[in-house]
Amino acid sequence: MLECDHVSVAFGGLVAVDDVSFAVAEGEIVGLIGPNGAGKTTLFNVVTGFLRATSGRVRFRGDAIGGERPDRITVRGIARTFQNIRLFREMSALENVVIGRHIRTRATLLEAVLAAPAHRLEEARVRLRARELLDLVGLGPRAHEPAGSLPYGDQRRLEIARALATEPRLLLLDEPAAGMNPAETRALTALIGSLRRDAGLTIL
Ligand SMILES: Nc1ncnc2c1ncn2[C@@H]1O[C@H](COP(=O)(O)OP(=O)(O)OP(=O)(O)O)[C@@H](O)[C@H]1O
Ligand SMILES: [Mg+2]
Known part of the structure; x- marks a missing residue:
C-alpha cells in the first residue's frame, strides 16, 4: 500500500532521514521505531506532503505521491495525527x-x-x-x-x-x-x- 524507496531528507547539512526504504502492505500494522531525532516525524511529513524528500520515492497504492500537496494526499486516502497535538482547543x-x-x-x-x-x-x-x-x-x-x-x-x-x-x-x-x-x-x-x-x- 505504501512504499518508501531510498528516501532521504536533508535540512541544510543535517541529514534527518538517510536512505530509508520500507513497505507497508494493506491491512498491516507497522511500527516505525527509532530514538529521538531519528527522523520518524520527518518521514511522516514526507509521506503526507508537508515536506518534499531530498531524494527517493514515495508510492501509495502504486502512484508516486512525492511532492503532492497535503490536501491531495488526504484525498488519496492517507491521514495522520501529530506528535504535538493540534486541536482547535476552544472548539468542541x-x-x-x-x-x-x-x-x-x-x-x-x-x-x-x-x-x-x-x-x-x-x-x-x-x-x-x-x-x-x-x-x-x-x-x-x-x-x-x-x-x-x-x-x-x-x-x-x-x-x-x-x-x-x-x-x-x-x-x-x-x-x-x-x-x-x-x-x-x-x-x-x-x-x-x-x-x-x-x-x-x-x-x-
Ligand atoms: N524543519 C526542520 N529544520 C531543520 N531540522 C529539522 C527540521 N525538522 C526536523 N529536523 C531535525 O531532523 C532530525 C529528525 O527529527 P524528527 O523530528 O524527524 O525525529 P523523530 O524521530 O520524530 O524524533 P522524536 O522521537 O523526538 O519525535 C532532528 O535532528 C531534528 O532536529
Ligand atoms: Mg517525532
Missing part, C-alpha cells in the same frame, strides 16, 4: 472532527470554513459521521466539551477521530501513546487493533 470535540473533515480535504482553513455552510445536507451527514467517529474512539459522551479541556489521552483519541473523518485507507500515528498512562495505552492499543479489524485500516 465534535466540531474538531467536523472541521477536520473539511480542512484536510481543502487547501486552506478559509476554504474549509467557507465550504461548511455551503452544503447543508452534506453538513448534516458530516456531523452524523463525526458522532459515529467520536463513539468509535470512546469520546461520544464528551462530544460537546471543548477539546482543550479534555484529558491528554482523550485529546490523542480525538486527534485519531479527526484523522478518521477524512475516511483514510492508511493512518499514520505519530507517537500515539506519548504521555499516556498504562491504562490509556492499553485502551489505545485496543482501538488501533479494532481500526484494522473493523474498519479495514492500514496503520503505520
Whole structure:
C-alpha cells in the first residue's frame, strides 16, 4: 500500500532521514521505531506532503505521491495525527472532527470554513459521521466539551477521530501513546487493533 524507496531528507547539512526504504502492505500494522531525532516525524511529513524528500520515492497504492500537496494526499486516502497535538482547543470535540473533515480535504482553513455552510445536507451527514467517529474512539459522551479541556489521552483519541473523518485507507500515528498512562495505552492499543479489524485500516 505504501512504499518508501531510498528516501532521504536533508535540512541544510543535517541529514534527518538517510536512505530509508520500507513497505507497508494493506491491512498491516507497522511500527516505525527509532530514538529521538531519528527522523520518524520527518518521514511522516514526507509521506503526507508537508515536506518534499531530498531524494527517493514515495508510492501509495502504486502512484508516486512525492511532492503532492497535503490536501491531495488526504484525498488519496492517507491521514495522520501529530506528535504535538493540534486541536482547535476552544472548539468542541465534535466540531474538531467536523472541521477536520473539511480542512484536510481543502487547501486552506478559509476554504474549509467557507465550504461548511455551503452544503447543508452534506453538513448534516458530516456531523452524523463525526458522532459515529467520536463513539468509535470512546469520546461520544464528551462530544460537546471543548477539546482543550479534555484529558491528554482523550485529546490523542480525538486527534485519531479527526484523522478518521477524512475516511483514510492508511493512518499514520505519530507517537500515539506519548504521555499516556498504562491504562490509556492499553485502551489505545485496543482501538488501533479494532481500526484494522473493523474498519479495514492500514496503520503505520
Ligand atoms: N524543519 C526542520 N529544520 C531543520 N531540522 C529539522 C527540521 N525538522 C526536523 N529536523 C531535525 O531532523 C532530525 C529528525 O527529527 P524528527 O523530528 O524527524 O525525529 P523523530 O524521530 O520524530 O524524533 P522524536 O522521537 O523526538 O519525535 C532532528 O535532528 C531534528 O532536529
Ligand atoms: Mg517525532
